[in-house]
Amino acid sequence: MTNKGLRVKAKELKTDIALVKGLELSVGKIIDDTWEEPMGPTPMPHIATLRDWDMKLLNKYKPFYMPDCDLCCLCTYGKCDLTAGKRGACGLNIADQSSRIVLIACSIGAATHTGHARHVVDHLIEEYGRNYPLDVGGFNVDVEAPVTRLVTGIKPETLGDLDEVLTYCETQVTHLLSAAHTGQESNNLDFESKAFHAGRVDQVGMEVADIAQISVFNFPKADPEAPLIEMGLGTIDNAKPVICCIGHNVVPSVGIIDYMKANKLDSKLEVVGLCCTAIDNSRYFDRAKIVGPISWELRVIRSGLVDVLVLDEQCVRTDCALEAERINAPVIAASEKNCIGYKNRTNDPVDEIVNDLVSRKVPGVLILDPEKVGEVAVRVAQKVAPMRKKLSILPSEEEIIKLAKTCRHCNLCQRSCPQDLEIPAAITAAAEGNLKPLTDLYEECIGCGRCEEACPVKLQIHSFILKAGQKYMLEETNFCRAGRGAVQDIEIRSAGGPIVLGEIPGILAAVGCANYPHGGKDVYDICREFAQRRFIVMTSGCSAMSAGSYRNEEGQTLYEEFPGSFEAGGVLNVGSCVSNPHIAGAAIKVASIFAKRNLRGNYEEIADYIHNRIGAVGLAWGAYSQKAASIASGFWSLGVPVLVGPHGSKYRRMLMGRSDKPENWEVYDARTGDTVNVGPAPEHLFQTVETPQEAMVAIAKLCIRPNDTWKGRSIKLSHYIDLHKRHYGRMPKDIHQFVRTMADVPVTMKDEIKDILEAKGWKETVIPDPTMLPRMIRSKKE
Amino acid sequence: MSCEPWQCAEIAATKKAHPINKPEVAVAMIKRAAHPILVVGSNVTERSLEGKLLIEYIIDFAKASNVKVVATAHMVAEFLKRGYEPADFMSAMDIGNRLVDPTWQGINGEGHPDLAMFVALPYYMESLILSGLKHFAPNLKTMTLDNLFHPHASWSFPNAPAKTWTENLTVMTSKFKGGK
Structure with a gap:
């Protein structure tokens, strides 16, 4: 895309019909658009443009609010107590206020990524000029900016084009934040819809930042064999x-x-x-x-x-x-x-x-x-x-033992610890000369330092833990694959079919921060489990590091054990936070390249496609930030479910389906217009799980999609049942909700499942061409 | 025994839990409830009390009281290993989400719970779910059986050492028919 501003000024203009003085004509942009793909219905969506789509999702996955605070303190009417249905001075109740906080968090996240992108793009334009061409993968990547194309309808070709895209993002973030002002939006679902929009904008902002830096700094360009980087x-x-x-x-x-x-x-x-x-x-x-x-x-x-x-x-x-x-x-x-x-x-x-x-x-x-x-x-x-001579402030073991004797046993360290770690017992043991309990805290400690802030005698507890764990700390020598960036178009062509048909059982995206409940090994274990099951595992950010921080029996890290390509059993680090759109982009490109759907400004249709066909799940096991909230929101809006670890409950709002309400699980069959019940697939859009075992079972289940072929469904069910039996000790209680025909049932489990289906009064149903959009029905019933 | 929130920043505004100072009080409330449930979280196999895992105490209590147990996370397997079948199992978020729905008919359709007890979830998760129930399930009473004070519950045991916790659970179990 190329575009220019046009400005015409004339002091005096004489024509046959008039004399014009002081003419000034300004045209914002002239767009030289050589992209042949037709424009879809929603280019550059405003904050309410995709509201209908959002409401479809929000009706299916209703918010479950868990307010982190009973009060609102945002204006001088307050503090207002919103407990149990009371409305504040401005009229908002606690559901509205909770969703407002979600919107604010997602807007902060979107603003942060967009601001980051703005800095990178402005700097690069200043250094290299507006016409510097974008290149994220040479001939291997034709769809260079799938999210940007989808949301804005723009096909960026140069750094200057990214400037235009960012202007759109900045406008949207401003409107979104303004909606959170007192006396603006008043309905919790509308706040949620706006949070979804923040997620869409966030994805665009991140994509802009990453494709700019990949192009100019010559980062790995969609390279499955990006180098292994020393880590630790x-x-x-x-x-x-x-x-x-x-x-x-x-x-x-x-x-x-x-x-x-x-x-x-x-x-x-x-x-x-x-x-x-x-x-x-x-x-x-x-x-x-x-x-x-x-x-x-x-x-x-x-x-x-x-x-x-x-x-x-x-x-x-x-x-x-x-x-x-x-x-x-x-x-x-x-x-x-x-x-x-x-x-x-x-x-x-x-x-x-x-x-x-x-x-x-x-x-x-x-x-x-x-x-x-x-x-x-x-x-x-x-x-x-x-x-400096590598001056360290970690105390010696002798100092720890001496200082630990001054502990008052008030328990405030444990009561301030987000992990509820048993610090007092470890300090007591240290005072007796035993540092082992402090060493045991090393792996689970998230390094926040709140224990030290709470300590009335100012013990440097975090430093104690680091010193006790120093041996492990200095032995950390692992590998992380350098972020590869985008997924190649040819990889999409090859894996797209098996993904949509369900034969690759799913895509697991392990993303986000390191606020883990019990250390980073859970991330490694989960990723390895699914790579071994021949899911596609994608990683980014701090999760990508944790995934590479442990080794298998042969001493290999995850990135050495599994290939870095977008294929069954691949483990791909796409890069940093701003690389997350390559994960969303892979799903979008399946719709575009494999299924030949137009993606230009065609958000609703592509999201409907992804939601019903692509078994992708995000896992942010240690999500902590507002940016993680907006990243998740970008995936919710595409209909991709996201799981968070226990600390993620503090995002204070889940988006939960109800498997016990059959009426929530109806879609249209695009071939006939019939309404078909497809069961809870996927069951939730945003859910906190407590343990890695629960996460594994949930991931396998959340990869089930209405469009799965019988073969694909059978493969997905075999993973779900296998993990469920291993971790829950029994057959899933909801298996009948995922069997459409007997062909869906894994062959080795036929007898066992047949009995369950009979007991549940199960009836065979059809496999539809699923859609939630009436306009996608090809042949309406009379 | 303190009635401060165990995690210092978990502060409630105007509606705070009543402390349960004697286990007999909790027993009386459970006996009064028509459809009590006990939601059991993943720390139930992490805590050892007097040489016995917390889950063993919970099984004893559930058997004696006939309170329906809902196991969260993967805890159903831990119950089954010990020969006890919980009434149901689902994620902590799922049970919370069902409890705020007044049309939900409860475990096995036996009626919406009027008392939801919680034990052994990560403190902050339990706190958030209790907050959700305080705000959005006005007719539901909630109670925690942990030794950590939860201000968002209707009733909570105060912060207490493991020994007191063990005694409370043992006394509660003994007060039901079938309890020892």
Whole structure:
């Protein structure tokens, strides 16, 4: 797509029929559109354009609210107590308020990704120009931006086109946030519909960020064999100066890596990272190392390995700078969204900044020029490293034993711990010289540090745990595959049929943060289980790291054990948070490339297709953030169910189907117009599960779709039943709801299931061409 | 024994749980209920009381009281391993979602529960579900059998050490026909 603004000004214009003075004509854009695909019904949807579709989903999957707070404190009428049906001063009740908070969370998430994309795109346009072509996979990827095409109707070809797309996103986010103002939206389902819209916008914003950085920074382009990246604290070479980048925005890190390369220093220093910046660094530079997920920020800083800390944006602990001061590590704030109170030194000479940081005249600086960040970070790291000597603030074992004796046994550490870890018992044991119970907490601790905040005698409990677990910490040497980006069109052609027919039993997308209930191994176990069952497993962000942080019996990580391609039994890391649209994009491309549906501005039809045909499930086992909420919302809106781990219940609203209400599970058969009951497939759109065992059973079940062929359904049921029997110790009680004809029943289970079906009064039904959209019915009944 | 929320930030506004100071009070309320249920979460096999797993106490209580047990997560397998068949099993979110629906006819269609007891879910999950029920199931009474105070329940045992918890569960079981 190319487009230009047109502006005509004339002081005086004489024609045969008139004399015009002071003419000024402005046309917003002239669109030179060479994309042949016809425009669908909803390009650039506004906040209520897709409301009917949202309501279809919300009627099927009704919100179940669990208010995290009984009050509303958002305006000066309040605080208003909304307990049990009371309305506040503005008229909202607790259901409305809960959904309003969901909208606010999703809007924050969408704004954050869109803001991130805006920074990346503006920076790249400034450096490389608006006409820089997009390329996310060469000839292997024709549908370069499936989400953007679907939502906006735009086929972006250059960086300049992405600018246009972002303008749309920014407008939508503004409207969405405004709807949460007091005295605006007043209905909980409408708040929910708007939250879905935030999810759609969020997906577009993320896609823009990722295709821009893939194109310009030459990240792996839809590469199933993207390099394996060293991961874990144990991979850091202590002998070198270490620069640690935390956050999500790769641009400052690119400045660091470029400076190192230009000065032939790339093998002389270590560039490591946490959270998504780490993933994206490794897509740019395969010698960059990934320390681990977001929850390890205190872990890496306090261990003293870091010589310079570079903080960009999103999910950066706001006390990182204070923690860095404790280990004498200078800090560079590199994002205008996270200035940390530092003086802006962007325009100062590099030598001056370096001297100020090395001499500790200032603990940190704000630098908003990524190239300057690069030079300063590298030069400071080289000078500071020999002075710091990897100063750690972890106490010695003797100090822990001595300090533990001062514990008052008030239990506030445990009562403040999100995991309810039995810290008091571990401290008591430590006081007696036994550090083993503290070591046992290491894997489950999410590194929040709330225990220390609560302690009345100021014990550095988190540091105690780190010291006790230091041996494990330094043995962490694993591999994460660098984010590959998009799925190739040819992979979609090959896997699309088996997915839609159900013969590949499902796609599991393990995404999101690291707020795990019992450590990251659950993510690894779940991913491995489904890869072995020949599902397609896709990963991103911190979950991608956790998936690679454990090894099988042969010592292989998940990424070494399974291929990185989009095929049955493949395990694909698509990349960072902003790479999540490649997962949604794969589903969209199945509809587009395999099923030949038009996707341009055709959201409702494609979402209906995905919801009824593509057995994909998102798993955000440790989701914690507002961004995770908006990412999930983008999947809900496409009709893709999302599971969260126990901490995800704090999102305070689930979207639950009712398997005991048959009337909720009717679709149209597009061939005949008949209404067909297809059972609870998928049963929920957003659900918290308590244990990894429950997650595994739920994932297998949530991959069932109305469109499955008998062969596909039989395969899916065999996985569901097998996992259910293994973890629940018995046959599922709802098996009759998923059997349409006897051919659906796995052959080896025929007798057992036949008896169940008879007992339930089961009747055979048809396999429809399912749709929730009346307009998709090809032949209406008279 | 404290009646502060176990996790410090789980604060309720104007409607807070009544503390259960004696197990006999809980027993009286259970006996008064027409359709009581007990929702049992995944920590039931994680807690050991006086050398016996919590699940064993719960089975003893359920057998004595005939209260219908709904096992969440994969706990049904743990009950079956011990020779006890729960009345139903479903996810914690599913049971919460059904309880807020006044048209739901309860376990096996035997009537909407008028008392829902909870035990052994992760504290924060249990707290959120209880909050959902407090707000959206006005006719339902809720009670927790944990040793951690839950302000969003109708009635909750206070924070207490394991020994007191063991005693409470044992006394409750003994007060029902069939209890020892």
